[in-house]
Amino acid sequence: MPGALDGVRVLEVGDLVSAAYATKLLADLGADVVKIESHRGDLARGRGPFPGNIPHHETSGLFLYLNANKRGVTLDLTQPRGQAALAGLAAGADLLVHNVHPTLMAAHGLDYDRLSAANPRLVMTSIAPFGLSGPHATYRGPEVVTWSAGGVAALNGQTGEPDLPPLKAFGDQSGFQAALNAAVGSLGALFARLASGRGEHVEVSAQESVAAILELTFEFWPYTGLVASRLGRKPIQPLCFVECRDGWIFICAVEEHQWQKFVDLMGNPEWAGLEVFENRLARGANFDALEPFLQEWCRDRSVQELYEEGQRRRIPFAPVSTMGDLIASPHLRARGFFATLAHPVAGPVTMPGAPYHLSATPWQLRTPAPTLGQHTTEVLTEAGIEPAAGAA
């Protein structure tokens, strides 16, 4: 089957998540992605998880996931020889995606004006924690920093626990959000090129990528002058985690029809008729009284039983899935979601698979992530560049 992006030639210069996930999205739809690493390798090679918890630069699960379907080249971009090789590769590329910090771009040969003079059709996408311009452009910004700067961290905490800090989500979520925006901007630029014949420079800010997903909270300031707080009581309930005998369930029954069916599921207990629970706002205001009833009712039941019983009544309960639950899910299995890819050093690795199904041009895993410098000679020779340019 063809890929939607067959024939699109992409270069990536990236550490960790943002640039690598942006180009993974393209590679999995058919693009030919060449990943350029320094001789020390992408930092993701040091992140793990590692088989048997033994660190090894070829077996990091995060790296293997983010870089499948790519070819790997090592270049020292701080040296003229490496920069010349990068320029040579960029001369034949459609897109270059990188997340080299703005303060280091020029020193790594990442100069859009020069690269585009040699190849006017080139699209270059620069991902930076705070963007390429403005007073904070030189700031450093790993995940916890940009997640906080974009405003999502401040929204998450434990009601009634003001001494617990705002809580970030698991993983490098700023990196994934910046990656998704970079992929959208890059594909937009490639589409624009169909008409214009010219490439352009796309710039992505991780902070802005996070600020773009504040749901309804951002507008509380410009619309009402209210500052959102992680400590606020939820205005409507139940929308809460409750412990069952074998795990946790997320009880979600805020709409009146959902609540009525939930009450029915609980066997119409007398307490549910109390005035303090008469509507979702009352249930929010009196959640301290409501929660113990829910805890009592869930305690001896199983997560799966509640999930199915709720869903049968069209109440959108959800299990608090563990990683094991996901792997065992008959639904995800039936959809063929998980993919297993054999890697020459790490062996078979099972990872998340297709995030979408395109009927004519399916998402595909073709090759495992490259070992460090695996394709240096092949890729440089193809481009007519002396392979010695890739030497350390």
Added chain:
Amino acid sequence: MTRRAPLEGIRVADFTWVWAGPFCTLQLAHLGAEVIRVETATRLCVTRLLPPYPDMQAGTNRSGYFNQYNQGKKSITLDLKRPEAVEVARRLCAASDVVAENFAAGVMDRAGLGYETLRQLRPNLIMIALSGYGATGPDSDKVSYGPAQVPLSGMSSVTGYRGFPPMHVGISYGDPTGGLHGAVAVLAALLHRARTGKGQYIDLSQWETSIAVLPDALIEHTMNGTVPPRDGNRDRHYAPHGIFRAAGHDRWIAVAVEDDAAWGRLAALLGRPELGTDPRYATLTARKQHEDELEALLTSWTSEHSPEEATATLQAAGIAAFTVATNRDVAEDPHLRERGFFVELPHPEVGSRQHIGIPWRMSASDCRVRHPAPCLGADTDAVLREVCGYTPAEIDALRAAQALA
């Protein structure tokens, strides 16, 4: 040179609602597609019914939530329970390049607007369905809700304070993550269509796009049978790393010491330069073992400074840090303002208010928020006339039949 929008001439019939679908089509509107939201007054988009409203006065066109995520789109109203309205929708789809929807699986088919029907009318159509569970599989008829996606995805099981229950992440994270993945898929399909002339159907499951951003947790399980413990804001690869109390009421700062050299600089800044080379702290492994002490030491400094002041000092020393920004802090962030990130366009019912703009910039293309979010049905007549080819008399008849409610 006049700037041209990347998706100029691309029309999207947008049947989505709430957040995931509208967030997908928002990206297409940013890129210049003509996005036409198909709404109905008989069942308003959930976000029109949610605050914030200016002066706390509710109103169909006054919600900041709706107005944020529907910038640059048009709105028409069709009551798809009426056959005349379904015919209008079919004509709209036939005149569109992309159809987007995020109803529960099967709803569009039952409305007579399924892909197999629509592709007869428009053979090169690209159609995307964004649903909670996906269009196939044993759970495909389950009901999905934004906030429930976070626990379902596995995110909650690995997010939380040490020793506390699973936690949420503060937003319905599966929605924007699904929406952005959807935009990527649609753009790739548009490029494929430009090359081959062929359209296609895209089935997106928000559950799956949410797992796609949890690879490290999932693969730890598949590799080793273990899972990352809920550990607050700590990180296995940085220390100190977290969110620390700053001076002021409930004010906080995020700090990440990225390597040993950064630790040396931080130790100097804390007035304890000798700790930079102290074997208890000099390496990541050592710092992870003494993280409680380090956090206490760092907090004793951060709690004496406003987060803005501490950010400036730390960043000047090359240490990653930033204020844990509230919605107000984001709105007033001088850097974001200087970059022109915010959009304030005059809206007929809420006036000119600050909205979030586009997280990427394009040097040559015309990429911007073109107009504020539409009032309900503002474009019904114009779209029916110009896009669907109805005469004014036919539009009157449709309205009399209550098809345009």
